[in-house]
Amino acid sequence: MPARSRLVLIGAGVVAAAAIALGIAWLVQTSRLQARLLTTDPDRIAASPELVSYAASLARPAYAHNCASCHGAKMQGDQAKGAPNLRDQTWLYDAGGIGDLERTILYGIRSGLGKSRNITDMPAMGRTLQLSPTEIHDVEIYVLSLTRPETDIGAVQRGSAIFQTKGSCYDCHSSDAQGNPDYGAPNLTDNDWLYGGDPRAVYSSIYDGRHGVCPAWIGKLKPAVIRALAVYIHTVSQPKPTLRKGAVHG
Numbered sequence: 001m002p003a004r005s006r007l008v009l010i011g012a013g014v015v016a017a018a019a020i021a022l023g024i025a026w027l028v029q030t031s032r033l034q035a036r037l038l039t040t041d042p043d044r045i046a047a048s049p050e051l052v053s054y055a056a057s058l059a060r061p062a063y064a065h066n067c068a069s070c071h072g073a074k075m076q077g078d079q080a081k082g083a084p085n086l087r088d089q090t091w092l093y094d095a096g097g098i099g100d101l102e103r104t105i106l107y108g109i110r111s112g113l114g115k116s117r118n119i120t121d122m123p124a125m126g127r128t129l130q131l132s133p134t135e136i137h138d139v140e141i142y143v144l145s146l147t148r149p150e151t152d153i154g155a156v157q158r159g160s161a162i163f164q165t166k167g168s169c170y171d172c173h174s175s176d177a178q179g180n181p182d183y184g185a186p187n188l189t190d191n192d193w194l195y196g197g198d199p200r201a202v203y204s205s206i207y208d209g210r211h212g213v214c215p216a217w218i219g220k221l222k223p224a225v226i227r228a229l230a231v232y233i234h235t236v237s238q239p240k241p242t243l244r245k246g247a248v249h250g
């Protein structure tokens with residue numbers, strides 16, 4: 001074999017060996033990070049930039065394939081579907097910690113699993129004839145008055161009374177209308193709406209009820225991917241630090 005050919009073969013062998021070594025090193029590193037991701041206390045993961053970065057690399061394609069159809073490509077949510085915005089810090093269940101989010105992803109909301117979040121949902125006050133259309137309108141006006149000025153003071157007062165008594169709305173949303181994360185009952189005073197905060201949407205919520213569903217991903221996605229999604233969503237939802245005016249970064 002000519003010397004030139006031998007050199008080409010040797011060079012190719014060296015490149016192949018280097019590629020194999022790099023591949024093995026990558027697999028080892030990936031396995032190490034995956035093990036750390038799964039064994040680290042969820043509430044401590046956010047303090048590790050390495051784990052947060054690794055989780056994002058796992059979560060982005062999984063989110064795009066499984067979650068974006070409801071929550072949107074940019075996690076902005078979809079009020080037409082009742083899919084919440086995942087970029088803010090308004091959470092229906094618990095406080096939005098990584099462990100809280102992981103449970104929701106694992107077992108879903110009203111998914112039919114025993115561990116799903118399904119303590120209650122919004123009853124159909126109109127269709128069950130618990131409230132009349134006029135009463136529902138008054139409650140609608142009262143709810144809207146919690147976040148914007150309302151001129152029909154009489155309707156606000158009547159709606160407030162129904163909210164606290166006949167409608168039993170206080171039982172989930174609390175007497176101050178600030179909601180209850182244990183039940184998944186939203187805060188009605190923060191102007192952050194799951195199905196929209198216009199009069200028609202609020203009336204519909206009271207009349208028809210709401211029964212939003214989030215599927216359970218346990219058994220469908222790998223445990224590491226589920227945890228990675230929880231880390232990723234938590235990371236995206238956190239407020240971004242702002243630079244003070246005149247600050248200099250070297």
